[in-house]
Amino acid sequence: MFNQPSTRRNFLKAAATASAATAIRPVAALGQAASLPNIVYLHSHDSGRYLRPYGHNVPTPNLMRIASRGILFRKMHCAAPSCSASRSALLTGQSPHAAGMNGLAHLGWKLHDYKQHILHTLREQKGYYTVLAGLQHIAVDPKVIGFDEILPGTHRLAADVADHTVEFLNKAPKQPFFLDCGFFETHRDYPAPTDNADYILPPSPLPDNPSTRIDMAGFHQSARDMDKAVGRILDALEANGLRENTLIISTTDHGIAFPTMKANLGDAGIGVSFMMSGPGEFSKAGVCDALLSHIDVFPTICDYLGMSKPAWLAGKSFLPVVRGEKEEVNDAIFAEVTYHAAYEPKRCVRTARYKYQRRYDGRTTYVLPNCDDGAAKSYWLREGWQKQQLLHSEELYDLVFDPAERNDLARDPAHTETLQHMRKQMDEWMRATNDPLLHGPVPLPPGGRSAPVNGISPKEMPTSKGQFS
Secondary structure (H helix, E strand, O other): OOOOHHHHHHHHHHHHHHHHHHOOOOHHHHOOHHHOOEEEEEEEOOOOOOOHHHOOOOOOHHHHHHHOOOEEEOOEEOOOOOHHHHHHHHHHOOOHHHHOOOOOHHHOOOOOOHHHOHHHHHHHHHOOEEEEEEOOOOOOOHHHHOOOEEOOOOOOOHHHHHHHHHHHHHOOOOOOEEEEEEOOOOOOOOOOOOOOHHHOOOOOOOOOOHHHHHHHHHHHHHHHHHHHHHHHHHHHHHHOOOHHHEEEEEEEOOOOOOOOOOOOOOHHHHEOOEEEEOOHHHOOOEEEOOOEEHHHHHHHHHHHHOOOOOOOOOOOOOHHHHOOOOOOOOOOEEEEEEEOOEEEEEEEEEOOOEEEEEEOOOOOOOOHHHOOOOHHHHHHHHOOHHHOOOOOOEEEEEOOOOOOOOOOOOOOHHHHHHHHHHHHHHHHHHHHOOOHHHHOOOOOOOOOOOEOOOOOOHHHOOOOOOOOO
């Protein structure tokens, strides 16, 4: 789990020893529902890994409180750098296209079966009381998901979500509960920053100038607002005596809403923050460097609670890694975009060393409506971003020597064997998951909408059905 081999071996040995004493036994063996931990699933919008626990100077001390009492996963990835698709993959344990979420829920997409949401397995197998607070982003009407309770409040901003969440925790039920708590932050538009932008570093894909600095300062402020809400929820758990028997899962959906990040398959788009803190294996601070995907979360919770795994799960439990029994559970992970604001079909496979990406629309320029509007985007547009011929149908990157994914090796004869191997991995995965791209362009669902691919802004969304325009 740690980078240095000797440290890793020592950690694995210590973790294996500790696991025998501290691992949560299956509930069936305990025979008492009271022994089940509560689960609080905290998810932010568009945060990537630009948070304090990942070394960035972004003001999130309460996320650090979670990291300091649990496992920080440094190589967790979403299954899609798009809001609804990412959350659907985590909550159903399968690729977004297999779950049915090929685009954004408010633009017409939905799960094939909302009974595949983890809340139903938790309730049916272990009797969890299931609660939604704030943002969910997988259904236009949250009632179709099946929660036992949806907390009041029409706003999704963190302060409002925290108000109602704290109220719930102050009168929490005796039975174990699953609390899905979603914040709109750090989605655009950002609030006015309180930090001096002169001392803010923009994200690495972008040049350092006044436009990008003020944009990143707004992200800092949004992260600060989100983190304050996290702190209030942690305080309420502690004040009500719930913290010690609550598993906290903290993550985000995908990369930050800056050019070439959100809605893109580079690690800046699919790399996400992810922490777990709670009783048993997640009770002590540690760092995990295993290659993981959000689809691995559902099967991990099944193992953690001693539940049988539903047949549709495609992910792998990473509990053996946390327990020190294995260093990896995945040889490769996969991610995808079909629709975001506009149609942009692409897939990728990532291993520890390489990233292979394949595009299906024949474009050589970016689909600009899939980048949220903001000061950084406006700066690039002024400099001619829309004219940059940057993209290929296939791309291959060596993540050891090129972690920023700038040097495409797909046409380098020295990497032909690697390219062919990763093509095969991609093809096998697409067939195994019945990827709709195997059958041609993916149509919108009835009543669905998408922005024109040759447009500039996601705000150009038509009010009636339209696609591939």
